[in-house]
Amino acid sequence: GQNIDQPTEMTATEGAIVQINCTYQTSGFNGLFWYQQHAGEAPTFLSYNVLDGLEEKGRFSSFLSRSKGYSYLLLKELQMKDSASYLCAVRDDSNSGYALNFGKGTSLLVTP
Amino acid sequence: GAGVSQSPSNKVTEKGKDVELRCDPISGHTALYWYRQSLGQGLEFLIYFQGNSAPDKSGLPSDRFSAERTGGSVSTLTIQRTQQEDSAVYLCASSLVQGNSPLHFGNGTRLTVT
Numbered sequence: 110g111q112n113i114d115q116p117t118e119m120t121a122t123e124g125a126i127v128q129i130n131c132t133y134q135t136s137g138f139n140g141l142f143w144y145q146q147h148a149g150e151a152p153t154f155l156s157y158n159v160l161d162g163l164e165e166k167g168r169f170s171s172f173l174s175r176s177k178g179y180s181y182l183l184l185k186e187l188q189m190k191d192s193a194s195y196l197c198a199v200r201d202d203s204n205s206g207y208a209l210n211f212g213k214g215t216s217l218l219v220t221p
Numbered sequence: 222g223a224g225v226s227q228s229p230s231n232k233v234t235e236k237g238k239d240v241e242l243r244c245d246p247i248s249g250h251t252a253l254y255w256y257r258q259s260l261g262q263g264l265e266f267l268i269y270f271q272g273n274s275a276p277d278k279s280g281l282p283s284d285r286f287s288a289e290r291t292g293g294s295v296s297t298l299t300i301q302r303t304q305q306e307d308s309a310v311y312l313c314a315s316s317l318v319q320g321n322s323p324l325h326f327g328n329g330t331r332l333t334v335t
Contacts, residue, residue, distance in 0.1 A: 140320055140321060142323055152264070196264070198264075200320070206252060206271050206318075207252055209264075211263045212263055
């Protein structure tokens with residue numbers, strides 16, 4: 110994960126919108142994934158981008174710009190249950206098979 | 222089962238002892254991965270199995286770590302002569318072998334070396 114950067118912590122208010130950014134450097138980009146991880150639980154898959162643009166899935170959207178090595182995860186209508194760590198991960202052809210390189214995660218706190 | 226199953230969920234061991242962690246992947250997933258997650262750190266790739274191919278062990282931190290996958294299904298990660306720095310959550314994941322296939326993670330084994 111040394112080539113994947115995302116903010117360590119963010120705080121947002123219930124009902125608001127929050128954008129979590131991720132920048133990456135890779136030699137053989139083959140897709141970017143976002144995961145959600147609640148404390149003490151397994152990471153769960155949220156979204157996948159391989160082409161430039163926005164992918165929308167309910168309250169969550171993810172954007173990718175391959176030329177800029179940049180992605181963001183947009184969470185709308187925040188709920189308290191959205192408090193979790195959000196992990197950005199990149200699939201790189203130079204990696205082992207289909208393994209993902211993960212960033213260190215962004216801890217999101219949603220406040221009332 | 223429907224998801225990736227790992228056992229034990231928690232393991233406390235004394236420094237110097239060997240431990241064995243087990244992973245049962247999702248049925249039909251030919252790719253299996255082991256990752257390690259330490260407090261405040263990202264997921265660290267350890268090893269990757271794909272079908273009958275030789276595993277990629279490039280992420281294993283030392284020769285005390287080894288893993289097997291029997292019959293293309295269940296995998297075990299073995300840590301010999303455990304050290305305190307081995308304390309972490311060990312996560313197993315499986316996936317289909319397609320570019321857009323996400324990894325599906327188990328709940329992990331929390332290893333504490335005292």
